[in-house]
Amino acid sequence: MVTMHPDPGTVMEIGRFVRPHLPSLLADQPEEAWSALDGEVADALRRSAAQDVWAALVRHPATAEWVVGFLREGVPPETTPATRGPGTWPGKGAVVAAPRFDCPEGDCSWFRRSPARPVPICRTHGLRLIPSAASSP
Numbered sequence: 001m002v003t004m005h006p007d008p009g010t011v012m013e014i015g016r017f018v019r020p021h022l023p024s025l026l027a028d029q030p031e032e033a034w035s036a037l038d039g040e041v042a043d044a045l046r047r048s049a050a051q052d053v054w055a056a057l058v059r060h061p062a063t064a065e066w067v068v069g070f071l072r073e074g075v076p077p078e079t080t081p082a083t084r085g086p087g088t089w090p091g092k093g094a095v096v097a098a099p100r101f102d103c104p105e106g107d108c109s110w111f112r113r114s115p116a117r118p119v120p121i122c123r124t125h126g127l128r129l130i131p132s133a134a135s136s137p
């Protein structure tokens, strides 16, 4: 059970960022499961209903765990292993910037950890995510 209550802006960010990861997070469930959850999150984002984004994501153990990771790291959990390494300076971690991509309609976001990774398409709008003007993690 996730008992944290982050601010609505953070919850909205989490909602945008979790969407591309839902198929893998709920890989052990039928496609309808993540598809329904994705639709629910997208709908809540459209309504700017942070509390509904939160309620949808903490209901599933896999997404709740992802949310906790996001709150701990400040970036999507999957971003961490590839973008944070030992760094070039002894004893210091380094955060390597991964470019951020957003749906032009603002309901889906993603960090590109490697140029080899294809840029996702927003499932709500059928639009390929575009490089963001917002800062990297």
Ligand SMILES: [Zn+2]
Residues within 6 Å of the ligand: 103, 104, 105, 106, 107, 108, 122, 123, 124, 125, 126, 127
């Ligand atoms: Zn979209």
